[in-house]
Amino acid sequence: MTEDILQSRWNRVYKLESPTGHVNVRVYDDAEGALFVMLRLVEDALTTAISERGRALWIGAGGGTPKPVYEQLDTLNLPWDKVTLSQVDERFVPVDDAASNTKMMAEAAAPLIAKGMVFETLIRDITDPVVCAEKAEALLRSFNGGEAPMFDLTLLGMGPDRHYASIFPGHPINAMVYDTESLVLPVEPATGGVEPKLPRITLSVKALNRSRRIVLYITGFEKEKALEAAVADPNPDRSPIGAFLAQCPAPVDIVVG
Ligand code: 6PG
Numbered sequence: 001m002t003e004d005i006l007q008s009r010w011n012r013v014y015k016l017e018s019p020t021g022h023v024n025v026r027v028y029d030d031a032e033g034a035l036f037v038m039l040r041l042v043e044d045a046l047t048t049a050i051s052e053r054g055r056a057l058w059i060g061a062g063g064g065t066p067k068p069v070y071e072q073l074d075t076l077n078l079p080w081d082k083v084t085l086s087q088v089d090e091r092f093v094p095v096d097d098a099a100s101n102t103k104m105m106a107e108a109a110a111p112l113i114a115k116g117m118v119f120e121t122l123i124r125d126i127t128d129p130v131v132c133a134e135k136a137e138a139l140l141r142s143f144n145g146g147e148a149p150m151f152d153l154t155l156l157g158m159g160p161d162r163h164y165a166s167i168f169p170g171h172p173i174n175a176m177v178y179d180t181e182s183l184v185l186p187v188e189p190a191t192g193g194v195e196p197k198l199p200r201i202t203l204s205v206k207a208l209n210r211s212r213r214i215v216l217y218i219t220g221f222e223k224e225k226a227l228e229a230a231v232a233d234p235n236p237d238r239s240p241i242g243a244f245l246a247q248c249p250a251p252v253d254i255v256v257g
Contacts, residue, residue, distance in 0.1 A: 016231050024254065025256065026253070027256040028257050033257070035072060035257065037255055039073065042069065042076075042155070042215070043078065045058065056084070057151055058085055058086075059085070060155040061156050062089065062105065065218065066217055083112070083116075089101075089165040089201060089203060091200055122184065124138075129199045134184075140184065151210060156214060158226070159195070168195055168196055170190070170194070171190055184203055185201070186201060205247070211248075212250065215254075216255070219257040227254070
C-alpha cells in the first residue's frame with residue numbers, strides 16, 4: 001500500500017502508543033474518503049495473501065459500519081474464488097434473522113460469493129451457544145489443518161462504549177478472553193438492559209491476535225473520542241478495545257470516517 005494512496009484522502013494522521021508501535025490512525029472528514037481507503041487496505045491485504053500463499057483468509061465485523069465496504073468490494077478486480085471470508089463475531093440468532101450479521105454480510109457480499117468467494121458463518125449450530133462456539137472453532141481450525149489459522153486481514157468495528165467484536169465493557173468475558181486457549185467463545189447476554197442483549201459468539205483475543213493485519217473502521221467523532229479514551233485507559237473491563245490494542249502483536253490501521 002503506497003502512502004500516497006493513503007495520504008491522498010486523509011485529513012489527520014497520528015500514531016497511537018502500543019507495544020508494537022504499529023497502530024496508525026488516519027482520520028477522514030468525509031465518509032467517501034474513508035471508504036476509498038478501506039477498499040484500498042482490503043485490496044492490499046487480500047492481494048498480498050493471494051500472491052504469497054495462493055489464497056486469502058479474512059474475517060469481518062458485523063454491525064452497520066462495514067456494510068458499505070462489503071458492498072463496494074465488488075468494484076475490486078480480485079480473484080474472489082481464492083478468498084474465504086468468515087466473521088469476527090456474530091449474534092446467536094438464525095442466519096435469516098434481521099439481527100444476523102451473517103444475513104447482512106451474505107447480502108452485501110452476494111456479488112463476491114457469486115464470483116466464488118467462500119463465506120463461512122460462525123453460526124454452525126443454532127441449538128446451543130456453547131456447541132455453536134465449539135463447531136465454529138472447528139471451522140476455523142479446518143482452514144489450517146486442525147491448527148489455529150492466521151487471518152490475512154481482520155476487519156474490526158467498535159462501539160461508542162469501547163467494545164469490539166462481542167467483547168463488551170463490564171462483561172465477565174473480559175476476565176477470561178485474554179487467557180483462554182479457545183479460538184471461539186459463547187458470550188452470555190448482559191443483564192440490566194445493557195449490551196449485549198442477545199447471546200453472542202465471538203473470536204477470542206488468541207484468535208484475533210493471529211492476524212497478519214488488522215483494520216479497525218469507525219465513523220464519527222463520538223467513536224474517535226471513545227477510541228482515544230480507550231487507548232489512554234487500556235483496562236479490559238472499562239476499555240476492551242484499548243486493552244486489545246495494547247497487547248495486539250499485529251500491525252493495526254485505524255480508519256476514522
Ligand atoms: C456486532 C459487531 C460489533 C460492531 C460494533 C460497531 O455484532 O454488532 O460485530 O462489534 O462492530 O458494535 O457496530 P456499528 O458498526 O453498527 O456501529
